Amino acid sequence: MMFLRRQLPVVIAFVLGMFTLVIFYIPAAPMQGIGDRLKIFVTIIGAFAMLLGINSILGQHITKIRKRRPGYGYSWVLILGFVAMMIAWIPWWSAPPEGSAAYYPWGGLENPQGAFYWMFFWILVPMQATMFSILAFFIASAAYRSFRAKTLEATVLLVAAVIVMLGRVPLGTSMTSWLPDAGFWSSLRLETMTSWLLNIPNAAGFRGIVLGVALGIIATSVRIIFGVEKTYMGGGD
């Protein structure tokens, strides 16, 4: 039992990890064919993660409803929404109408009169877009109350933010459009300053972060392949 829980996953991770790593450098068709198969396995396993996610979220909300915790009414909305969308997407497993791929009795994505289409485009899309759009109000409040030139670093950040905010909208770029678009004075145009800020200091900083993340991924992968990192099995050593 201990072997199945502890040693076997490490052996599988080592064998498949090394194999995938090696075949990356062998362009021969048979090896690439095996590599392609493995990638499909990975996708299938990834789909199971979604099932786990569904199980987890439904479990949490069913418990909330059963125990009548505060706000359990919203859990009903979530569960009903989930069930309604799922039912609307179930295809009809009979012969589809001519020209159709599968017949979705409640619409599918192709039928603008269908229930799924209606729920997707007239409930889900506007609600999610609204959630994201509300950011504008929070940003306004945050900019007013916390964007202070308290230190030199904060001042540099503030000035850069103001330039980029103005340089990324037509109103801002129009403010300096009277400056010549070539020569020294062109570098004072808001869009030129914005471009410089994004291309030079910003890109340099992000490149460092990206390289750091990549090195971190390599280090973690090596640790997993060689069995040093075992937290993916659920718990430490």
Place this chain on the structure above:
Amino acid sequence: MVRSWERYLLYTLIAFAVFLPLIFPFDVWPNLPTREVLGVFNTIDGLQPGDTIVVAVDFDPSSEPELYPMLLAVLRHAFNKNLYVIGINLFGPAGTGLGVKALTDIGGEMGKVDGEDYVMLGFKPNLPAVISQINSDIKEMYRSDANGRPTADMPILQRTPKLQGNIKYMVDLAAGETVRPWVAYGSAPGGYPMGAGCTAVSFADYFSFYQSGQINGLMGGLKAAAEYEELVGKKGAASAGMNSQSIVHALLVLFIIIGNIIFFRALSLKRAEEGGRA
């Protein structure tokens, strides 16, 4: 510390700044195309009729206001050039619906046929694996398209059985961390050029890819979508939103200035008080 009436005032001003320009549209400030947007536009414009491109709809409805107009503009441009378009979504299941709608609407408008001129492949989890697999075989990974049609005999996929060596350009319209895997597992090993579009918030993140040439164009937020609409010659939702965005940005700058004036005034008063006490 913000008093509650101040917060209500800020929110009201922002609401007016968003709504009024949409209700009473005007055309005062020109939205000139930037080099980054021209990178994507010029590449698609330089392709030959019959070439195939991939458009990744890697966003969900939360980013729809910014990225959907961008998607429509890119598709309109591609179909106008008689290019074949393969749509794909590797970000989340909800993006597939947006991709199907955009391709059906613009494709229908331009007289294109689903399965022949375009296809929406739909969502699959684990994007590095999917990207590297479709680089060598699309139909093995996608046995059916987003609408459930079998891909085996689909004309567009007969012409383009794999991405590597077959597609001329790839545009990733990304709401999350999908540009990096597309560069690492798609464009670089597949040898096809790539451009990207993203929300304004993520614009700065992807500049290092643009600067290094790993992507040859970058469209950031609603502004870039509006620029693309102007380049294509059909203004849409993005162009309509640019006035609102311009005024909101100017308002934010004004809020920052007022906030700092209040802060420094309070600070100088406090110092004067402390000086008086000493």
